[in-house]
Amino acid sequence: MSYAPTPSQTVGPFYGYALPFPRGGEVAPAGHPDTITLHGYVYDGAGNPVPDALVETWQPAPDGSRAGAPGSLRHDPVTGEVIGRDGVAFTGFGRVPTDADGHWAVRTLPPGGVSYIAVAVFARGLLHHLYTRAYLVDEPGDALLGALDPARRATLVTRPEADRTYRFDIRLQGEGETVFLEFK
């Protein structure tokens, strides 16, 4: 690795009119019967919800393809407005800002070949984004999960709720702090 990387800087408070896009959390085609909902809250170290975080998700398609597909930010060519995905291509990419109460939600299809969805978190106050994983099931043979003690492991495993819905809270700091990853 010879080229020195460009340093990270915080996303700051004012990305809201730039990065979020319409239907950024609607990764699954509308009405698809296999749709799952992945959702939760982002909390800070004082236990308060984080209302200015941005959550991104990335995952394989249901068939296991990791190639993704263009069209997450598909534009209307006449107005130039972002109109969302075309419902055919599975882009695998979700982006949602947290609400005033720290909540976020992504509707997607189950990832093919793995049991997790990759998550990146950006926020005001966070100088460098954080990676974590939302495991839809606790995978016994998973190397990452297997290396963690039970309490920390539990922070990566979603809690199933009714109707194909999975709860994944992200605690940036303190009690129940989410496991964050560094890719080498």
Add this chain to the structure above:
Amino acid sequence: MPLTEPLPDGLSQQEIDTEVAKAQASAAPSDHPPRDYPPYRSSHFRFPRQPLIPLSDPEAVELSGPAFGVTDVTALDRDLTRQHIGEPLGERITVSGRVLDREGRPVRGQLVELWQANASGRYAHQLDQHPAPLDPNFTGFGRCLTDDEGGYSFTTIKPGAYPWRNHVNAWRPAHIHFSLFGTAFTQRLVTQMYFPGDPLFAYDPVLRSVTDESARQRLVCAYDHDLSAPEWSLGYRWDIVLDGPSATLFEEGDQL
């Protein structure tokens, strides 16, 4: 319970400078800012106290990443001066450069997004309370895809410096926020680009959070006279190198 309290409200620039010097002295060498950085007071409750878990797995999903294409941008998205009926006020500039990976290879066909304050230092965001004028002809965000050489280019206006409430008389140097994608999700980058010679550099804890001087310099673009267009705009060049492993780096690593 948090171990310490955040730095209090109402600190002077001099007190923040002392905290910056303290953080600088204790920082481990790194290309990126430490997430635990007291002089940027908003960071206090927002950095993990547990170490990150290292992961080196050639099968990791994060070694691949989202794809973007011609449906994701329009030709107008790269020109922030043409998004409204009239022209925005300010100094018209172009910002161009290349997006590379750590091997120096161009990142092709990937999404570059930017956002910024207007020439007066005001964001088109309802939470920005800086009493500087909004510009009805400037929103301040744009997108483009990198070309086959990893190149990107935007036309915009030079943003103004603006005050914030980190401490008393806190001012951000003029900057443009950038968001970048590589070929892998691990290469995701959100950062800020600064303009050369800004007298506010020394006073800004956000820029100073990058504790390595040469790394900090990599956040500053260069004025490039060859990029200036006669009778039209001033040109700045800023190349970006994305950190983090990718599937292709892993494949090459196997051969080493």
